[in-house]
Amino acid sequence: xxxxxxxxxxxxxxxxxxxxxxxxxxxxxxxxxxxxxxxxxxxxxxxxxxxxxxxxxxxxxxxxxxxxxxxxxxxxxxxxxxxxxxxxxxxxxxxxxxxxxxxxxxxxxxxxxxxxxxxxxxxxxxxxxxxxxxxxxxxxxxxxxxxxxxxxxxxx
Numbered sequence: 001x002x003x004x005x006x007x008x009x010x011x012x013x014x015x016x017x018x019x020x021x022x023x024x025x026x027x028x029x030x031x032x033x034x035x036x037x038x039x040x041x042x043x044x045x046x047x048x049x050x051x052x053x054x055x056x057x058x059x060x061x062x063x064x065x066x067x068x069x070x071x072x073x074x075x076x077x078x079x080x081x082x083x084x085x086x087x088x089x090x091x092x093x094x095x096x097x098x099x100x101x102x103x104x105x106x107x108x109x110x111x112x113x114x115x116x117x118x119x120x121x122x123x124x125x126x127x128x129x130x131x132x133x134x135x136x137x138x139x140x141x142x143x144x145x146x147x148x149x150x151x152x153x154x155x156x
Contacts, residue, residue, distance in 0.1 A: 033078035
């Protein structure tokens with residue numbers, strides 16, 4: 001092969017678009033984390049309830065919840081919803097008798113336009129959620145028995 005042909009072949013190879021050799025955004029090989037609602041529904045089906053705190057930490061869901069009246073801390077795979085670790089935890093204040101299941105509260109929030117929930121914790125009388133809206137991150141308080149949003153403020 002002549003020098004000129006070698007130069008043309010090498011130049012053409014170098015000009016190959018990067019997108020042609022890497023996975024495109026939205027490719028089936030990419031996994032997106034399960035929403036909090038899906039994780040909660042799976043755990044409720046397995047007998048976990050009531051929940052006291054949920055957050056995404058170090059790439060996994062960290063969840064404080066009761067099962068058979070015993071408090072546990074779970075680490076849950078964000079893509080598959082499988083429990084990666086489970087251990088007994090300290091008792092935490094829990095929602096009152098007659099409170100709606102957390103999955104139902106999350107469904108009500110989705111219907112009200114709060115569909116990107118990041119963190120949830122039960123604080124004294126209300127559920128406290130961090131949610132993302134078009135105008136930024138919000139902190140909302142939700143009545144555990146009615147599912148009604150009782151306060152909504154932009155989180156600084």
